[in-house]
Ligand SMILES: Nc1nc(=O)c2ncn([C@@H]3O[C@H](COP(=O)(O)OP(=O)(O)O[C@H]4O[C@H](CO)[C@@H](O)[C@H](O)[C@H]4O)[C@@H](O)[C@H]3O)c2[nH]1
């Protein structure tokens with residue numbers, strides 16, 4: 182289990198990963214504006230191991246998810262005794278540009294466990310290498326994060342879609358990779374020099390649909406969609422019956 186401590190939230194003024202903007206525009210004669218972030222597009226890969234009949238997922242600590250959980254478990258302003266500060270606190274908000282915020286204030290509940298920020302995801306990565314094809318980026322992620330060496334030509338494109346239409350509008354392209362134990366050349370786990378701490382986890386095929394709809398298991402939409410895609414497109418080949 183990861184140890185998460187010394188948390189401090191500060192304004193993000195300069196990032197290699199996201200840039201906030203405000204766009205002004207006229208829509209059908211009405212003046213409007215919208216705040217959004219520019220980020221990288223991404224790829225994700227549904228990996229199915231034909232030796233063990235398991236899906237191969239990754240599990241990792243996501244700071245953004247953790248901070249959402251923290252916010253959710255914090256008492257609402259009307260529940261705190263600090264009525265006088267309420268207006269200012271509400272106007273500024275923890276993520277405002279006013280300066281650093283340490284979430285651990287008096288009256289705050291104890292810090293949530295690290296597990297509150299850990300999610301199950303498809304193997305995925307940012308499209309941040311302009312000279313590489315999406316397939317090649319996906320191939321590298323499968324190797325780095327999950328330890329399977331599969332040629333880019335064996336990746337089947339499932340579809341692409343917009344992730345986060347309100348905030349980023351970024352496109353994610355999803356692939357399917359069939360692997361066997363023979364393709365396993367390492368443990369995966371991500372690039373330690375990039376600070377990635379990824380756990381590779383297997384979900385048996387016969388448990389996939391229950392897993393997909395179990396709300397107590399935090400996961401991405403990609404996991405749910407791809408399991409259903411497999412169910413609709415590949416299940417006959419693997420002769421399974423699932424109860425959805
Ligand atoms: N975001 C960020 N902020 C930092 O401050 C920050 N500091 C370092 N990094 C580094 O950026 C790299 C990001 O890793 P990946 O290329 O594997 O991309 P993912 O984070 O897996 O994101 C994909 O998968 C997600 C799940 O399906 C989707 O939601 C995303 O759309 C999709 O891109 C890692 O080396 C990480 O150490 C940061 N990354």
Ligand SMILES: [Mg+2]
Pocket residue numbers: 304305306307326
């Ligand atoms: Mg990744």
